[in-house]
Amino acid sequence: MATGGGPSLPPVPPTAVTQLIQTIILGLLIGGVYALLASGLTLIFGVMDVINVAQGALLILAAFFAWTLWNEAGIDPLIGVVITTPAMFLLGFAMYKLTVQWLSGAPASMSVLLTFALALVIEGSMGLAWSTTYHAATPGYVDESYRLGQFYFPKAQVYGCGVAVGVLVLLYVMLNHTWLGRSIRALSENVQSARLVGVNVRRVAALTFAIGVATTGAGGSIISVLYPFLPGSHYQWISRLLGIIVLGGMGSLPGAVVGALGLGVAETMTATYISPRWATAVPYIVIMVVLLARPQGIMGAKLREDVVV
Amino acid sequence: MRRIVWLLALLPVLAAFVVAGCGGGGGETSGGTGGGETGASGEPIKIGASLPLTGDFSEPGVAAQQGYQIWADQVNKAGGLLGRPVTVTVKDDQSDQNVVVTDYNALIQQEKVDLLLGTFSSLLNLPASAVAERNRMLYVEPAGGSPEMFSRGFKYLFFAQQATAEHQADLFSQWAAGLPADQKPKTAAYVIADDPFGGPVAEGIQSQLEAAGVQTVYSKTYPPETTNFDAIANAVASKQPDVIAQGSAGLADGVGFDRALIKVGYSPKQLFQASTPSFADQFSNAVGLDNTEGIFYAVSYHVDAPTPGNTDFLAAYRAKFNTDPPEDAADAYAAAQVLQAAVTAVGSIDDQEALADWLRANSVDTILGTLSWDDTGAPEQAFLLAQWQSGDEEIVLPEDAATSDTIVNPKPPWKK
Numbered sequence: 001m002a003t004g005g006g007p008s009l010p011p012v013p014p015t016a017v018t019q020l021i022q023t024i025i026l027g028l029l030i031g032g033v034y035a036l037l038a039s040g041l042t043l044i045f046g047v048m049d050v051i052n053v054a055q056g057a058l059l060i061l062a063a064f065f066a067w068t069l070w071n072e073a074g075i076d077p078l079i080g081v082v083i084t085t086p087a088m089f090l091l092g093f094a095m096y097k098l099t100v101q102w103l104s105g106a107p108a109s110m111s112v113l114l115t116f117a118l119a120l121v122i123e124g125s126m127g128l129a130w131s132t133t134y135h136a137a138t139p140g141y142v143d144e145s146y147r148l149g150q151f152y153f154p155k156a157q158v159y160g161c162g163v164a165v166g167v168l169v170l171l172y173v174m175l176n177h178t179w180l181g182r183s184i185r186a187l188s189e190n191v192q193s194a195r196l197v198g199v200n201v202r203r204v205a206a207l208t209f210a211i212g213v214a215t216t217g218a219g220g221s222i223i224s225v226l227y228p229f230l231p232g233s234h235y236q237w238i239s240r241l242l243g244i245i246v247l248g249g250m251g252s253l254p255g256a257v258v259g260a261l262g263l264g265v266a267e268t269m270t271a272t273y274i275s276p277r278w279a280t281a282v283p284y285i286v287i288m289v290v291l292l293a294r295p296q297g298i299m300g301a302k303l304r305e306d307v308v309v
Numbered sequence: 310m311r312r313i314v315w316l317l318a319l320l321p322v323l324a325a326f327v328v329a330g331c332g333g334g335g336g337e338t339s340g341g342t343g344g345g346e347t348g349a350s351g352e353p354i355k356i357g358a359s360l361p362l363t364g365d366f367s368e369p370g371v372a373a374q375q376g377y378q379i380w381a382d383q384v385n386k387a388g389g390l391l392g393r394p395v396t397v398t399v400k401d402d403q404s405d406q407n408v409v410v411t412d413y414n415a416l417i418q419q420e421k422v423d424l425l426l427g428t429f430s431s432l433l434n435l436p437a438s439a440v441a442e443r444n445r446m447l448y449v450e451p452a453g454g455s456p457e458m459f460s461r462g463f464k465y466l467f468f469a470q471q472a473t474a475e476h477q478a479d480l481f482s483q484w485a486a487g488l489p490a491d492q493k494p495k496t497a498a499y500v501i502a503d504d505p506f507g508g509p510v511a512e513g514i515q516s517q518l519e520a521a522g523v524q525t526v527y528s529k530t531y532p533p534e535t536t537n538f539d540a541i542a543n544a545v546a547s548k549q550p551d552v553i554a555q556g557s558a559g560l561a562d563g564v565g566f567d568r569a570l571i572k573v574g575y576s577p578k579q580l581f582q583a584s585t586p587s588f589a590d591q592f593s594n595a596v597g598l599d600n601t602e603g604i605f606y607a608v609s610y611h612v613d614a615p616t617p618g619n620t621d622f623l624a625a626y627r628a629k630f631n632t633d634p635p636e637d638a639a640d641a642y643a644a645a646q647v648l649q650a651a652v653t654a655v656g657s658i659d660d661q662e663a664l665a666d667w668l669r670a671n672s673v674d675t676i677l678g679t680l681s682w683d684d685t686g687a688p689e690q691a692f693l694l695a696q697w698q699s700g701d702e703e704i705v706l707p708e709d710a711a712t713s714d715t716i717v718n719p720k721p722p723w724k725k
Contacts, residue, residue: 019547026539132363132403134561138595143571154539154572227536228561232364236534271540276531277503279540 018150023272024265029157031264033222036164037237038244038256039171040215046251047188047208050100050111056238057122058213062088062220063229064130070137070224077137077221078159081167085217092213096206104205119234126231136228160222167218168257171211175253184208188251236280243283246290249300258298353394354658356381356648357422359412359437361429364404365533368560368588369429369637373451374399376634376641377426379625380649390652398422402433409433413440423658426644429637430558431455431474431505438466447651447664451644452637455505459685465665467682469644469675470609471690474506474583475513477607478554480694480706481581482514484716485552486521492718494518494551494579498527500541500566504558507533510583510607511556518552526550533558535565542569553577557585564595571600571723578719581605586697587636593700601697603720608695609677610639611704613712618646619676643675650674 014022041055065084066077075083099118103111141155175181183204186194195201223229223237240263245251248259263286271279290297358377361370381397384390398420402409409428416422417440427450428437434453441448442463449467450458454474458466472479485494497518501511508530519525526548531541545553553570557563563585570576586592586606593601612623612633622642626634634642650673651664658664672681681689694706696717703713 014547019543022543023540026543030537030539127363131367133367134365136561136595143568143597143600145572145574147574152573157539228565229536230364233536267537268540271531271537272544275529276535276541277529279537280532280535 014150019272022151023268025151025153026157027265027268028261029153029161029264030226030268031261032161033157033164033219033226034240034244034264035257035260036167036215036222037219038241038248038260039168039253040212040219041241042245042248042251042253042256043171043184043215044209044212045108045245046253047184048104048205049108050103050209051108051115051242052209052212053112053115053238054095054118054122055115055213055216055241056234056236057119057126058088058091058216059220059223059237060229060231060234061091061122061126062216062218063224064126064135064220065217066221066224067135067137068130070139076139077224078139078163081163081218081221084221085167085214088217088220089210089214092210093206095213096209100209101202101206119238123231123234130231132231134228134230135224137224139225142225156225160226163218163222167215171215172253174211180204180207240283243286245297246287247297249297252297252299255297255299262298350389351393353396354390354424355420355422356395356397356424356426357400357413357416357420358397358426359400359402359409359416359428361404361409361433362399362401365559365561366404366430366433368591369452369635370401370404372635372637373429373641375626375630376451376638376643377645379622379629379638380642380645382629383621383625384649390649391656391658397426402428402437404430404433406433406436409437410440413437417441417444417446424648424652425449426641426648427451427453427469429453429641431458434458435505438463441465445661447648447661447668449644449648449651449668451640453506454509456509457505459687463686465661466686467647467665467668468686468688469647469677469680470640471677471680471688471692473687474509477510477583477692478514478581478694479517479691481605481607482517482521484694484706485579486518486523488718494523496524496526496548496550497552497554498545498548498550498577499525499529499554499556500545501528501530501556502533502558502562503530504533504556507556507558507583509556511554514554514581523552531562533562535562538562538565538569539572542566542573542575546570546573546575549575550577552579552581554581555585556583560585560588560591560595564592567596567600567604571596574723576720576722579603579605580720583607586702587695589633589635589702593697597724598700599724601700603717604697606695607692608636608702608704609692610634610636610643611693611695611702611710611712614676614678614704614710616676616678617674622676639676643677643680646675647673647680 044050044052062084066080069075069080070077144155145152183199186199187204244259244263245256248255267279267282270282360373377397381395385394400412402412425441425446425448427434429452431453434450438448442465447465449469451469456473456475499511499515501508527545555566563582586604587608651667655663655667672679693704693710695702696705698713698717704711705716
């Protein structure tokens with residue numbers, strides 16, 4: 001008989017308070033990743049009133065790209081971000097030019113139809129290319145944790161959250177301190193005025209869509225390390241992302257961050273204190289409650305279909 | 310207006326893409342070999358099955374297809390079934406309950422197969438066996454041990470493993486409950502997939518350990534598609550249970566939970582998981598070979614088992630696939646052996662009811678051992694208790710089938 005087994009850590013049973021704090025830590029770490037994933041979706045909606053239902057499928061596509069780079073070339077997925085992000089940017093630009101630009105002026109609901117079709121095309125193509133089995137990138141640190149007193153911080157989540165925050169900061173700086181960023185914000189406020197002050201609306205819209213899709217490059221790379229995924233996983237992700245931007249306020253980037261952190265904590269708390277069975281229902285419950293109680297979300301400026309441009 | 314026309318024009322193109330995409334996943338593969346190798350002659354006997362070759366259950370589905378293939382090859386080499394060659398047609402149900410129903414209906418109505426073989430997982434066998442029952446076709450399933458399967462009064466359903474799900478872990482529960490007082494577990498946590506097979510395995514352990522006085526400190530159900538197990542592992546670890554039993558549905562959820570336990574740094578004294586640890590290399594690669602030490606699971610098959618026909622199966626499988634057969638391939642092979650025994654004994658494939666009656670009244674020697682069934686088609690034997698020891702899968706109980714004479718207890722801590 002082997003000896004020295006049994007519980008190795010934590011040495012003392014955690015109290016209710018430390019468990020609550022640990023639960024919130026796990027929720028915030030995953031919420032940070034959610035924030036990046038939702039940022040592209042909310043950016044695209046804010047600027048061009050397009051609800052990109054294909055964002056979840058693009059995310060999984062980027063995860064497959066990252067997995068392939070890791071599996072074939074040994075590139076760590078979190079470093080592979082520098083390859084997947086430009087790749088998704090180009091794909092987003094092509095998607096816009098080939099399909100999305102023909103939507104301009106059409107109601108937002110038309111964009112749901114078009115992008116849902118695109119999501120199905122991407123899902124089917126991924127099935128052909130990578131087969132519909134679970135994939136997961138597993139660099140050495142996936143099951144390691146940092147420890148601080150009684151608390152633990154899973155390394156993969158910490159790194160993933162770090163990359164997500166980095167990309168979000170870049171996005172924020174770009175939106176607030178570059179000419180392109182100002183054009184994007186002008187476009188989201190008023191298309192006609194933006195055109196009057198010399199913004200090339202078609203070009204900026206194309207770039208915005210491409211940037212929104214590019215965020216899935218980093219997002220998908222992080223996902224490939226954190227969770228096993230298969231082509232059909234995108235349904236779960238898009239419902240979660242829609243829940244986040246409805247909660248935060250559609251079109252608002254700070255709202256997406258707040259909504260993401262809120263949803264991350266809500267999911268983790270539900271799994272811990274109510275039942276894991278209810279955790280997957282949290283995004284849907286959030287959507288229903290927000291639409292009933294505060295349709296514009298926490299920080300949203302627009303009221304979904306009520307937008308009059 | 311022009312834009313709308315454009316969009317409309319695009320739709321058929323998109324639809325074509327989607328169909329092409331799905332077609333790749335849902336295509337039909339003809340898994341069997343035709344006759345004519347030696348001996349077998351005449352019109353082939355057509356056997357049909359649908360398996361989850363893609364989707365959540367693709368690991369066992371692909372393994373089962375290999376098991377059916379090996380069986381068909383061997384039968385054809387040995388002169389066929391009733392002197393006729395056999396062909397096995399395997400469709401891909403994509404792990405989808407709706408597709409599996411469509412597939413079995415198509416096999417019976419359109420392709421007019423002579424015999425059926427079952428699919429994988431209780432989730433898919435539940436609807437598929439109902440199609441077979443409605444068409445009065447014998448349905449021998451290589452998996453599908455959920456108690457729900459056998460409470461429906463079916464007459465054509467037979468499960469080709471040793472026991473149903475709630476009894477899968479009997480040997481583990483009895484062993485844990487029978488440990489000397491200073492080692493006997495006092496508390497246990499149950500992490501249960503909302504799955505008709507994995508769920509009852511953990512519930513079976515829970516009811517037996519509770520009866521033995523082991524206190525339940527955590528028992529919660531999670532959806533099988535769960536990928537984030539950090540919150541669950543953290544909640545379980547905070548209760549510091551001696552035993553953790555996970556009623557996992559497949560490979561991904563069991564590995565996800567193990568990784569989350571490693572991250573939180575909690576190692577129980579005994580860890581039992583349904584299904585997951587039986588995925589051989591796929592399991593040990595995913596959690597790390599060092600981390601497998603001491604993990605228990607119940608299993609229907611072991612490569613070193615001295616069961617009738619096992620050496621032939623093993624040789625054929627190794628020759629064809631260059632590796633050891635996973636349990637699911639052996640289960641599928643055994644299901645085909647059961648079908649073969651019934652057909653051979655009855656001497657005809659025209660009367661499916663006679664085949665079912667014969668199976669209810671007789672026992673069959675398979676590579677899993679001798680199997681027999683009660684009136685509901687539920688098997689009456691016991692699973693083997695297996696444990697990962699020094700990077701290998703060992704049978705530890707019952708003693709007469711054991712490949713290792715020690716049981717690692719308590720489980721050593723995770724290696725990192």
